[in-house]
């Protein structure tokens with residue numbers, strides 16, 4: 149996705165022992181994940197965007213100034229939907245009444261989804277007459293998301309919407325978030341510290357650390373920075389968005405094409421033309437100086453060494469590789485790195501043992 153700088157946020161805020169200092173351009177479409185360790189300032193930044201914190205600075209959303217040196221639009225006048233960790237539904241109202249409350253009160257012309265479409269998108273039609281106390285955690289959160297959409301926001305803010313749910317409920321709700329991701333035209337800013345949520349949902353990534361932006365940009369590029377703490381570990385990986393370009397039914401394989409190459413992946417009943425996201429674990433990528441097609445590894449792609457970093461053990465190195473416009477990581481021993489004699493800019497062959505669809 150091309151990044152149009154349609155949200156510009158510049159904030160400075162000081163608490164005792166913590167300072168937020170960011171200057172960000174975010175795209176006006178798709179999901180931007182605010183990612184980083186606990187206490188890095190993700191929620192504080194989201195609250196600044198919502199006007200819940202009065203930070204110094206400015207905020208422009210699609211050409212509208214919400215805040216600058218001279219004026220500050222209060223939260224209730226900002227056309228936002230806000231989803232918190234806890235659903236915060238009105239306990240005495242049915243699901244339908246909770247939704248209508250948002251729908252009636254929306255101050256702006258409703259040119260987004262109809263309430264029926266929102267209900268359908270979140271799969272909550274069968275819950276409309278229930279009170280919140282009779283909903284599961286996952287259902288409550290789906291209703292809370294629907295309520296946030298019912299105000300027809302121009303910007304949807306989500307603060308760890310899955311964090312309060314157990315793994316089963318997270319699994320249940322993620323497909324709905326993915327549907328939202330496909331259907332929504334409005335930008336979504338999504339706070340999380342879960343790498344798997346980033347992998348599934350984000351198009352754009354902002355990594356915060358101690359109140360400052362460590363890196364920001366399109367998902368593949370930003371997520372594959374070897375400096376991100378989890379990338380040095382055995383769980384290090386890259387996310388690539390691709391399109392299914394061919395199928396081999398007799399082998400249950402599908403060919404996933406992306407800018408720079410194509411990979412065989414397991415066929416999960418894909419159809420040609422379908423967009424997929426897959427994850428390549430750094431530990432599943434080995435490097436060679438020549439293209440060796442004699443091994444059992446089907447996926448061998450030409451790549452350029454972009455960055456070399458230390459892993460989480462003195463014997464381990466992480467190599468970031470550029471394949472066309474995409475990046476992947478390779479985890480190898482320092483000894484292998486030494487014997488290959490690699491440095492930044494060198495051409496290599498990346499042997500990718502397996503690539504899995506992000507689930």
Ligand SMILES: Nc1ncnc2c1ncn2[C@@H]1O[C@H](COP(=O)(O)OP(=O)(O)OP(=O)(O)O)[C@@H](O)[C@H]1O
Nearest residue numbers: 163164166184185186187188189190191192193341
């Ligand atoms: N109202 C406040 N007054 C003082 N300090 C605050 C306030 N709100 C947040 N902080 C501090 O600011 C820092 C950033 O907090 P924030 O909640 O934004 O982090 P976070 O990245 O969202 O963390 P988590 O993932 O744990 O939710 C923390 O050190 C926190 O203690």
